[in-house]
Amino acid sequence: MASDNVSWVRPIWNIEMKNVCFATAAALFVAATTVAMAADEPRHTPEHVIGEQAYPFASNDPREEDDKPPIELPDSVAPKLALLTPEEIEFLKSNDARAFTGPAEDTIEALNERTPEEVQAWVQAMQHVVNHNRYEEGRDTPNIRLNTESPKFNAWRLQRPRSMDPAREAGPIPLGRYDGKGGPPTFGRFPLALSTEDLVAGEVDVAILGAPLNMGSGWRDSGERATADLRLLGWPLAGLDQYVQIKPSEVLTIVDYGDVAVDNDNTERSMSHIRDIVREIAATGAVPMIVGGDHSLEYPNVAGLADVYGKEKVSVIHFDSHYDAWWGGNHLIGHGYPVYRLINEGHVRAEDYIQVGLRSGGPDKTGFKWMREKGMRYHNMAEVEAHGWDAVLDRVVAEASEEGRKLHISFDIDVLDPAFAVATGTPVPGGLTMREAIPIVRRLCAESNVVGFDLVELHPALDPTYKTTLNSTYIIKACLTGLAMNKEGLTEKHYLSPLSSEHAIDDYYGEQQQYLDATRAEEEKDKDEEKEPQE
């Protein structure tokens, strides 16, 4: 292993670290105050669609705007156009017709093969398709109506008043009788929290939220099965991380924040509610960690963070085999649209988007040209093929850790190779290994300022083994470990424990003494810490 990639020198506990502690305490206080104030604020964001509003943003896809000039037709084909009206001739020359006729020379050849009558029917058929593909008032319904007469219209998202259950103090709720364990399964066997009061009272650092959304997916099993399976297999989350010798659950207060209500017959409807819940978590200062469902979730997750931290104040790193910036279909959300929609609505600047692992059939040149023009930092598997993973890893972490960035990590498990994550809606071979994915997630959560995280597109039924759920769990754990390292101040480049990463009995790598010194320094520091009065 190249030594310049590994930092084994742990900072000595000093006045700066104390400042970090004070800053953390102050941040928690500010967060608690923010929550108290937030209670009076309107529940919904300005963009929340109410009644039968149209989409309150421009919705055309500028990438589809086409400024090519119309083609020229030679005089020799004029007899073939005899039956066409001037409008029909203009259409035949236009770019709308190119989708059917191909380039000019193909058009001329096709005209020569047809009689004037056939040409007329041909052009009219093209116009029919172009016109019928577009929305037409009166013919097409402009929206998807819900049954507003339903007396149970909001039953799906109504929250149970705290007063319906026996009184308890606010804070995380242990569900078991043995030191909180032994109850119904929660993420990581962490205690449950049901409201922001619980998060504030417990000074919660990370709230893991299940999101059983599956309407927007290719294969649809990312519903309640995904969040349930992640809970059933939750135990590795709490354990010691051998690489860095940190146990996240000892450093961070982590809770299971239950599942967010979703309407799996209408993704758009789920969006505003999920955004509300993500916002309420983030407003307490806790990191919302959203797990489970389809990648439409990236939209409400990041929008919810932007509601708290401000528009264009959050950067996103998007791990995925797909770029998810599709647009221009009849729908405004689905698991292929969240990136475009977030940029379109101004929640995230395009240049604050970093994408890692792309390798699916799209985007094409138009999509990549758009990303490059917009300043998006994309790191496709083609770049990994050209430069190797280690180079890309360092570049990505450096970009994500730039000064001042608040980072949301959106981890679609299809970024992993199907060998590691076959239970996903749209798997694509040639992806990351777990040995690549764990370090990058751990490092990002340790070395950058992570304010949100999601892990999406787990479809347990597609994997009769529990491998995909296990690997998903370890991705979440990698981030929890990183967040714990960050809180402990272990934010330097690629920290690994000098004790666990090298036996240092001989000088095989020529760094024996450095490892031994670093280990001793850590031992000294741990002793100092024991002497310090506990908080």
Place this chain on the structure above:
Amino acid sequence: MSPQGILARCGMVTLILALLLPPFERAAGQWPIPEELLAPLSALNAEQLEFVSSGAALEFIPERQLEYELATRDADSLRSLVDDLMAVAAEMGYDPNRDMGATPLNLASKRFNKGKLPTPAPLRKLKRDAGPFSVHRYLFPTSGVPTFAGAKVAIWPEDLVAGKVDIAIIGIPSNASSGRRDARHGPNAMRATNTIAATDEQSLIEPHEILSVVDYGDFSVDWLSTELTVDHVTDMVAETAETGAIPMLVGGDTSMLYPGVKGIAKARGRGTFGLLQFNAHPDSERFGDHTVSDRQAMFLLLDEGIVNGSETVQVGLRGSALDLESLQWLRSQKVRYHTMAEIQQRGFDKVLTKVIREVERGPDAFFVSIDVSVIDPAEMIAAGRIAPNGLSIDEVTRAIRHVCAAKDIVGFEITDMAPMLDVSRLSVINANAVLNACLVGIAVRKAGLEPDYVHPLVLDHGQR
């Protein structure tokens, strides 16, 4: 145990009961408050009192728990509970200033209706004469491009007309089941595991020799909206039926029952045929917040008069949606329903006899539909909305074969088989067996045989 402990335990028990028991549906009006609980009510103001005594609170809290809360809470705590429940009640219905009443769509899209637009004739790449065509190179193929029943392919209505097609088997790969979702892969799984239209081991007829069967491809669906799928499927089913072919529809989730039956009604007239449905779920949800879904399919068909309740027979009902209210409503609609409880009480054969009699007394024409959840999970683990204690595959195929042979079948639909949920091929094979039962039934009828005809060679070896 300390008094607090007992209270906590009571609370826990009540909580568990609250989770287990669905709120009891009750007519608007008064809640007969037990006399011993009247005293605590004096703590409430007029508005709160009205809310509790009207019974409106029971929509949100089970009666038992409310009684317990009245008996045990102090005045402040009771007031705050009632206030909270009133706040929840105020948020329950639709408010145009708070809630989205309709999902906006991308009206600027250049592909707003893409996928729902069949290619006009002048733009079709290949010129050929109308009629069903084989997808095979060989005269006696054993593999190749998979089609339903190994049948020829037809693409356009003129193919059906030219081929005088009797049966058009069609996939509708919708994927919005309210259970586990993978029904979109049902049609292709059934094509890929072809066990349809082989020699019938009961009558020894060859379905392909009696009927002209085609694979009519899939009808397009909008993955993200059942609402936006319904009209196109309705139109396509109607167009198919108008050629004289019988559409045999393969879902897709059970929301597609609505456009399936509606399309036949569009071609043949509302209320001109009966509906025999095998389903674990009544699908008669009346107050849903959506305009269409699998849970509402039967309600929509009955409510819009597409089929008459008295000419609708449902078999195999059970499952969590089969509550008092839904049964009362089905009865009020004169639906002939047969629950699994009835079948367990009286035995399947007796109930089947009754079902057959009801069908015989109904109109000449029938639409036969099955949500695969009606079959026991032992033989259909891939049902999206699975419910234990169902019918056996033998019971279902026997019933369907008889009815398809006894009546003039105007349409058939099988829905909500989600292949991903079965790592074996069993569910797909049994789904094919169900479709095959109706196909063979139709062939038996066309051949002029009695519905339950058994060839003498099959029935007995004839040796002394």
